[in-house]
Amino acid sequence: MNAQTKIFERLANDKPLFASHQSVQKPLDGYVSTSSLYSTRRAFEQISSLSKPIIQYNPMEVWEQDTRRLPRQLAKYRREVRDFSVQHLQPFAQEIDLAEHLPVGLSHPGIDKLLKLAAKKGFFSDMLPKPLGSVPLLRYRYPLAWQQAIKVEELARSCGGLMLLLSAHNLGIAPLLMSGDLGAARRFLLPALKENNSGEPHLFAYGITEPAAGSDVEEGHGASLYKPGTVAKRVSGGWKITGRKCFISGGDIAKSMTIFAALEGEGIESWTCFLVRKNMPGFSVVRNELKMGMRASSAAELEFDHVFVPDSHVIGGLRNGWAINRSILNLSRLPVAAMAVGFAQGATDAAMDFVCRYKLGGKGLIHYQETQLELAQMVADTSAIRSLVWQSSQSWVSTQGKSALNKFYCTDLAVKVCERAMDMMSNHGGLHCNSAEKAFRDARLTQIFEGTNQINRLALIEDIQEQLMSKMS
Template sequence: MSLNMHLDGHLPSTHQLSPHWQYGEFPVLARQFTHYSSRDLWEADTARLPKALAKIRRAARGFAEQHIAPLASAADLAEHLPVGECLPDVQRLLIEAGKAGWLSYFMPAPLGSMPWQAVTQPPIWQCALVVEEFSRACGGLMLLLSAHHLGCMPLLLSGSPGAITRHLAPVYRSCLNGDPHLVAFAITEPGAGSDAEEGHGAEVYRPGVVATPAPGGYLLNGRKCFISGGDLAKSATVFAALQGEGMDSWTCFYVDADSPGYSIARTEMKMGMRASGAAELEFNNVFVPNGRLIGGLRKGWALNRATLNASRIPVAAMGVGLARAATELAVDFARRYKLGGKELIHYQDVQLHLATMVAETRAIRSLIWQEAKHAWKPRQLNASLCKFHATDRAQHVVEMALDLLADHGSLHEQRIEKIFRDVRLTRIFEGTNQINRLSLIEDWQEQLLPLDSHSPIVGV
């Protein structure tokens, strides 16, 4: 930067009245408390992470920029593909992602790809870092790569060494060997989105996918809808009620997609995140052997909720990645687009606008990192809070980016309109943000009750 360069309304950093350079001339002791580095914000944040996570963050960014971002627009604009089809470039991306370990990082070697240096940090934190980087590059491709981890999560959280070694490890191995094996997470049923995510609703809901005992296993019948990645998944963790029982009998079954009777009825045409399919799965007398029952009979409801607790912080990170992308693009636009002979960023109102966007984006990232760093056993309250707040604010940031670009904002080439379509989904899936707010209260009940005047103030 030239010494005399400055934005309108601000002094050059070398000016006598600019304090930053003078901090460097303070006495040694004073410098320890004043002379900060004004390096790139992303670099500064990365440097604050534990070393292993910083390395993962850099690697995720590199992979996203090299392999995901170049495909983002084409994958978004592509015609709606027939069920089971995948763009050749996207198929290659899946292979590369698998080989690079991005489909197997919830377990360390030899089972998975998590670096051993990272095992002392909560995997949710690692996942949140990766998801932010991938979302920044493309919401749809991020979902394609991330929904797989959601599908694998019940296998992991079942705590069963058998489930991990017999089912999860082969999935991870296949991915690492360049034969991507995606796993889908199937809870949502036609006519019941929120009932699968909220206890009060589940209490009266009549399950749509039912498991009937058969010799050596169970027969599954029914439909699941809006299953992210369900069209390309080779297997799925499917939640079904036992014949004649309610949601409290929900049980998790690990089902191969090539099982007889398993079919994909349709994939949805979505507003955004179009690179990832939302599939309707149909089960017609699908036989699942007893060995593929995950976590125990009637343990599915709790396993589902534990999975959502684990996934909601990464979903919040999607919001950060998308808000960050919108902010970076808005800053870029303001730095290059000229009005009245000068770049927009020289105008004070534009500076105010961008400053708010940066603050909003960094505020939700701070919230997520604060929660993720302690998320060994992610609490429902904290995870839900992150999810609804970060995604709501993220959409606001993206709207600010659209507003800044005005008529140019609607153009696909500026990329922000796609980010809007992508971020919109984060407020709906993994429980709508209304359900997540109620989920916070549900989990807080033990502190909120009893409701009498002698109860102490509840801490917030």
């Protein structure tokens, strides 16, 4: 019996989740009751048992249906993350989004508590299998990108800012993994993972963006022309780093940072990744930005004033930083697409709750056809981008084109889903308490970071450049 047949069989044997409700409730306007002979629910009961494994009415929630289609280990993981997200992020999301913007060095007590919980849960060590990291060996059969996509979607569905707070760390440790520098991984990563596994957060941040370089650090052509602003000067026993990095997610709370700097007198081709500790003399967090959304996570400006970094803190070797950065962008853009799926799902869920609850003219908005049409579009768009992300993340190899197309396509569509959710709530769509406007503000960042969607479109073309050029010859 192949895997697909097994899934069909499993679904066929499942009992409907809403059986008792459906039989007594009045149908939506314009539809027959599910007890009617005209309904697919009744009609499909009559079909041949040979056809039942492939044709059926399934009243199960879409989320549950999707989860059951995942391999067992990933389905389990999805349920675990959903539980965590609903229990710890959802109740805190509105409050932290509206919380006062605190000066550098101060953090909301709820944030500290959540970080500890997430560390204990293994969210800060889930890039590696047990016993080094927190991933069960059986789950590690599946690509990291798929695991991360499942995780960030569920977290983003509850709150973009808290999701980013818990996810930016993985970007920070990525150079230690992608550089292939086992010595650096042993020196810096394993002790940090140990701390995290014990419930004491040791967060990393990833620093590439500079005040004068946003897109230029995301694509080759711009990089080749850019004069680096963060520079490492050779000194006895190490390097002194000078310059600034901006919009660094979690930069203010990270204990360690993987910072990219050019070697003095050279361009970005000399980029080198350095491990910087927050207590190194000369390092400071200049400010945390006031943002449109994702407010629970900081975007910090970091200053390096002749920060001495010993040779042992060079990650992956001198002048290998550009390659490390480009490889990480291939890995990090898929999770951004998955975040977008989470925002779209959060907005869809919020709109669904609203239209089922809110009444106009004595009946729920969901009874009106225009509402049904909009909701159907939102469910379809969300489902489409999730399918794309899951399909694309089923390979261990992330190509630039695939990652980029996921990023720009999913994030653009997710923002539209959020706008549609607000419109469905009409004059109530702008109210914070209805969640859709927050999903929109959070989702809007995904069109910008990890390369603007314009840069990502060009990244796709760069990836198929040889194919295109072959057609020209």
